[in-house]
Amino acid sequence: MFRPLLALLRRDLTLALRRPQDALTVVGFFVVVVALFPLGIGPDPEFLRSLAPGVLWVAALLAVMLSLERLFSDDYRDGTLEQMLLVPEPLGLLVLTKIFAHWLITGLPLVLISPLLAVQLNLRPDEIVMLMLALLLGTPILSLIGAIGAALTLGLRGGGVLIALLILPLYAPPLILGAGAVDAVMHGASAQAHLSLLGAMMVFALFATPWATAAAVRIMLD
Amino acid sequence: MSERGIQWFRFTAPANFYDLAGRLIPWFAALTIALFAAGLYLGLVVAPPDYQQGDSYRIIYIHVPTAWMGMFLYVLMAIYAAIGLIWRIKMAEVMAKAIAPTGALFTFLALWTGALWGRPTWGVYWVWDARLTSMLLLLFLYLGYMALHAAIDDRQRASNASAVLAMVGVVNVPIIYFSVHWWNTLHQGASITVTDAPTMAMIMFVTLMIMVLAAWMYSIAVVLARARVELLERERNARWVQERLEGGKT
Numbered sequence: 001m002f003r004p005l006l007a008l009l010r011r012d013l014t015l016a017l018r019r020p021q022d023a024l025t026v027v028g029f030f031v032v033v034v035a036l037f038p039l040g041i042g043p044d045p046e047f048l049r050s051l052a053p054g055v056l057w058v059a060a061l062l063a064v065m066l067s068l069e070r071l072f073s074d075d076y077r078d079g080t081l082e083q084m085l086l087v088p089e090p091l092g093l094l095v096l097t098k099i100f101a102h103w104l105i106t107g108l109p110l111v112l113i114s115p116l117l118a119v120q121l122n123l124r125p126d127e128i129v130m131l132m133l134a135l136l137l138g139t140p141i142l143s144l145i146g147a148i149g150a151a152l153t154l155g156l157r158g159g160g161v162l163i164a165l166l167i168l169p170l171y172a173p174p175l176i177l178g179a180g181a182v183d184a185v186m187h188g189a190s191a192q193a194h195l196s197l198l199g200a201m202m203v204f205a206l207f208a209t210p211w212a213t214a215a216a217v218r219i220m221l222d
Numbered sequence: 223m224s225e226r227g228i229q230w231f232r233f234t235a236p237a238n239f240y241d242l243a244g245r246l247i248p249w250f251a252a253l254t255i256a257l258f259a260a261g262l263y264l265g266l267v268v269a270p271p272d273y274q275q276g277d278s279y280r281i282i283y284i285h286v287p288t289a290w291m292g293m294f295l296y297v298l299m300a301i302y303a304a305i306g307l308i309w310r311i312k313m314a315e316v317m318a319k320a321i322a323p324t325g326a327l328f329t330f331l332a333l334w335t336g337a338l339w340g341r342p343t344w345g346v347y348w349v350w351d352a353r354l355t356s357m358l359l360l361l362f363l364y365l366g367y368m369a370l371h372a373a374i375d376d377r378q379r380a381s382n383a384s385a386v387l388a389m390v391g392v393v394n395v396p397i398i399y400f401s402v403h404w405w406n407t408l409h410q411g412a413s414i415t416v417t418d419a420p421t422m423a424m425i426m427f428v429t430l431m432i433m434v435l436a437a438w439m440y441s442i443a444v445v446l447a448r449a450r451v452e453l454l455e456r457e458r459n460a461r462w463v464q465e466r467l468e469g470g471k472t
Contacts, residue, residue, distance in 0.1 A: 152386065
């Protein structure tokens, strides 16, 4: 049963590696957005530091959102997605595999590049570790929830803008918890509760969103 | 299926629903006007001013009903959407779509009146209070639902896709509410909220309930009217539409 899923994962990763500019654009967007904030706010290091968790999280969230359109659109255009409906494996698992591949291509690089930007915004080492941990737990949630929006806007005019309206309100909880975790460490409090809730949210999203996404894909390909 | 069940399902047939709604709307509209008139008279003239907030508290007679309706209609919309998606009942799809604009309107009014109330009470139009923030996100959820519905040309697909969104949204509403609440208490002390008034004068309570009922009646009348129009559009090639429109009985 897992062999087809592994094949799908390998295929998606291979496709992404053959066109690395797609993934790099997302990382580039993340870096540029974060770099723009000091220009707008002013260079005061302490002030930037206090804004850093929110700025980094919002930028990461927008970067993930920007990449969502590509999650299904290529497969939709060349008919691969339609073939996936005919495969004996449950569509939910196939979708989950695609989301996992998507996270490896876009979410993980964001986590890995985040310390560099955090240093620019004067975060301390323990805060940076917490930021990475929170992003590591949070970016999969963003990909999982976002997949529903990506599926619902398949083949629509102006789908990219529509995804933002559909998905961003749903991103509020991970944003609050993720930025809150870094904030807590910054103020010398424990971030245990934030991380626990983020983890719980990820498990719930892992369980529920692939099926909602699969239902959406079925509807849009109907 | 019992006899009562059959009676009930009669109105899932578009033609029957259309006629029933046409007969009910005038009644609900009349009730709306009567209740609003009574509620506004009691609220603006009869009810005494609040000893702390003076006359500015009177906006709760609009604010509280709209806020309740805004939240409740989202749940109702999601329930109808789910029924439409799962059992393929066309009327439920129509109802879900018809509820969305009214719910969005009420949510917007709740935010608007909240801002107007906040200015004299808190000194600012907007604070990032947990309630305000989650209502704002609720408004975005409504707008997303309507935007998705409008973006898909095929009616059936539009109904199904936005039904999935409504269901995802309704699961998220409590999560959003609690996380926003938690975020708020982390960042600042709890603000004064409307519902903190523990002892409410009887006349105020009665007036508030009348206004809530008025908002209910208004919602029912408007949603039914919108559902009728939507039905005519959907079923424009059906015979029952031709019959009713030609007979001049709309």
